[in-house]
Amino acid sequence: MALDRKTTEQMARLARLRLDPEQAADVAEDLSRILDMIDRIEEVDTAGVEPLAHPLHLAQPLRPDEVINAPDRDRLQQSAPDVLEGYFRVPRSVE
Amino acid sequence: MEFEPVIGLEVHAQLATSSKLFCGCSTRYGAEANTQTCPVCLGMPGSLPVLNREAVRMAVMMGQAVEAEVRGRSVFARKNYFYPDLPKGYQISQYELPVIEHGRLRIEPDEGAPKLIGITRIHMEEDAGKSLHEGFGEGVTAIDLNRTGTPLIEIVSEPDMRSPAEAVAYLKKLHSMVRYLEICDGNMQEGSFRCDANVSIRPAGREEFGTRTELKNLNSFRNVERAIHYEMARQQEVIEDGGHVFQETRLWDADAGHTRSMRSKEEANDYRYFPDPDLLPLEVSETLVDEARSSLPELPDAKRERFMEAYGLKDYDASVLTTSRELADYYERVVATGADPKLAANWTMVELLGALNKDGTEITESPISAEDLGRLVQRIEDETISGKIAKQVFEPMYAEGADPDTIIEREGLKQITDTSAIEATVEEVIAENEAQVQQYLDGKEKVLGYFVGQVMKKTGGKANPQQVNQVVKERLDAKKG
Numbered sequence: 001m002a003l004d005r006k007t008t009e010q011m012a013r014l015a016r017l018r019l020d021p022e023q024a025a026d027v028a029e030d031l032s033r034i035l036d037m038i039d040r041i042e043e044v045d046t047a048g049v050e051p052l053a054h055p056l057h058l059a060q061p062l063r064p065d066e067v068i069n070a071p072d073r074d075r076l077q078q079s080a081p082d083v084l085e086g087y088f089r090v091p092r093s094v095e
Numbered sequence: 096m097e098f099e100p101v102i103g104l105e106v107h108a109q110l111a112t113s114s115k116l117f118c119g120c121s122t123r124y125g126a127e128a129n130t131q132t133c134p135v136c137l138g139m140p141g142s143l144p145v146l147n148r149e150a151v152r153m154a155v156m157m158g159q160a161v162e163a164e165v166r167g168r169s170v171f172a173r174k175n176y177f178y179p180d181l182p183k184g185y186q187i188s189q190y191e192l193p194v195i196e197h198g199r200l201r202i203e204p205d206e207g208a209p210k211l212i213g214i215t216r217i218h219m220e221e222d223a224g225k226s227l228h229e230g231f232g233e234g235v236t237a238i239d240l241n242r243t244g245t246p247l248i249e250i251v252s253e254p255d256m257r258s259p260a261e262a263v264a265y266l267k268k269l270h271s272m273v274r275y276l277e278i279c280d281g282n283m284q285e286g287s288f289r290c291d292a293n294v295s296i297r298p299a300g301r302e303e304f305g306t307r308t309e310l311k312n313l314n315s316f317r318n319v320e321r322a323i324h325y326e327m328a329r330q331q332e333v334i335e336d337g338g339h340v341f342q343e344t345r346l347w348d349a350d351a352g353h354t355r356s357m358r359s360k361e362e363a364n365d366y367r368y369f370p371d372p373d374l375l376p377l378e379v380s381e382t383l384v385d386e387a388r389s390s391l392p393e394l395p396d397a398k399r400e401r402f403m404e405a406y407g408l409k410d411y412d413a414s415v416l417t418t419s420r421e422l423a424d425y426y427e428r429v430v431a432t433g434a435d436p437k438l439a440a441n442w443t444m445v446e447l448l449g450a451l452n453k454d455g456t457e458i459t460e461s462p463i464s465a466e467d468l469g470r471l472v473q474r475i476e477d478e479t480i481s482g483k484i485a486k487q488v489f490e491p492m493y494a495e496g497a498d499p500d501t502i503i504e505r506e507g508l509k510q511i512t513d514t515s516a517i518e519a520t521v522e523e524v525i526a527e528n529e530a531q532v533q534q535y536l537d538g539k540e541k542v543l544g545y546f547v548g549q550v551m552k553k554t555g556g557k558a559n560p561q562q563v564n565q566v567v568k569e570r571l572d573a574k575k576g
Contacts, residue, residue, distance in 0.1 A: 065148065069119045069131075
């Protein structure tokens with residue numbers, strides 16, 4: 001299944017990726033191949049097979065409800081591009 | 096044309112766990128910005144979520160309280176979107192396989208008959224952070240991620256409600272339920288209990304649903320009602336003008352009293368859900384189900400029925416007293432002192448709730464203890480004071496937190512039941528009001544009330560009114576001779 005240009009651009013926008021036209025063509029080709037592979041998988045008769053949400057046959061382990069993390073703001077904010085009075089500062093996100 | 100609304104609600108309730116859904120950060124409200132965060136809730140690469148068992152137990156309790164099915168195996172999914180207060184770029188939620196499905200809730204709206212509202216599903220998810228757009232300078236948004244990762248349950252109803260009153264009744268019932276279960280503090284101002292409404296209208300009698308809009312920012316019961324009313328009228332106008340209602344998200348503006356379209360971005364509803372590979376399927380064990388069931392308290396409906404039966408209360412009174420578990424407990428402690436249940440209900444609902452509502456105080460912060468209110472009711476029953484004087488005793492009790500006997504003693508409010516004392520006062524009043532005596536003798540019997548009033552005045556309202564009535568009548572009749 002070939003992915004058209006419009007869908008590719010929409011995917012890129014949703015993922016916040018900026019693609020120049022050449023890259024977009026490459027990505028479209030790669031994604032089309034992945035979709036072809038999925039089409040092939042879909043040919044397999046899976047009637048009576050339970051849907052698989054995770055490849056491991058294990059259940060989610062649960063942890064007790066305990067606060068174990070102490071405040072560590074300065075260290076955690078070291079990689080933030082911009083902070084202000086303990087807040088992360090970002091460009092205004094509403095009009 | 097007559098239109099009918101079709102309403103479904105989506106309610107988000109923050110679970111009252113100590114730590115977050117997938118990490119050991121505190122969920123406490125009001126801490127300094129970003130001091131309750133860690134690599135997991137900040138979405139740092141390489142960190143992994145581990146599910147909080149208590150949050151699962153609380154979600155299961157909610158499911159049991161609305162008679163729903165608990166799914167043995169459910170799956171966490173990623174809901175993908177970009178926003179500054181969502182550091183991972185996705186919210187961990189549940190999509191195709193939620194932990195709870197197919198429940199129902201009985202409501203009793205202020206207008207109309209009781210009704211069962213279907214609950215489609217209840218799923219677990221994590222809350223986002225907070226964006227502050229004001230007070231940090233021009234063009235700046237400040238992000239606090241303390242709330243990021245706080246456990247939520249989203250309770251999705253069927254589109255079963257047909258009036259704003261039904262929607263409010265449903266929301267109030269859910270609100271009371273989560274507080275009974277002690278799984279959410281229900282604070283709407285702080286956002287721990289939030290509601291979105293899906294509203295459409297259709298010509299009365301038609302089966303098919305109209306196009307719905309989703310209303311957001313409904314942060315009080317009153318606003319839910321106002322916003323739905325507004326939106327019904329707006330949609331009706333659009334249709335009557337020959338237009339079409341668009342499926343969109345609209346923001347309720349309480350100050351302006353209207354809803355307005357949120358700039359609908361084309362990708363707004365393209366969340367590309369997929370199972371979260373970082374989390375294994377959730378298996379709710381029998382042990383956990385049993386644990387949740389055994390911790391279920393008596394729920395509002397059952398309690399209301401019991402109050403009606405055990406205490407002989409009317410439906411309305413029983414409903415009011417069971418709105419919250421704290422209020423119901425308070426009332427039962429008043430009754431436990433030996434006070435008459437009906438009188439106790441009156442004093443709790445009328446005087447106490449009236450005073451508490453006036454200063455916005457919760458029942459748990461009541462300056463009058465249940466035991467003292469019980470004693471006050473008993474003083475009315477044993478005729479130490481009249482119901483009227485009791486109100487005078489109530490005020491200083493409320494202001495000072497003092498017990499009723501101390502106030503009655505201090506203010507000298509004990510009812511005068513001593514016949515000779517009453518007789519003496521009656522004689523005085525008769526002697527001072529010759530003109531009125533003559534009127535009475537001339538057959539104007541209504542003037543009796545005047546004498547009773549004068550006696551009550553002289554005794555500061557403390558004389559037993561029945562006794563006064565009797566003595567006045569005896570003495571005046573004796574003059575007829």
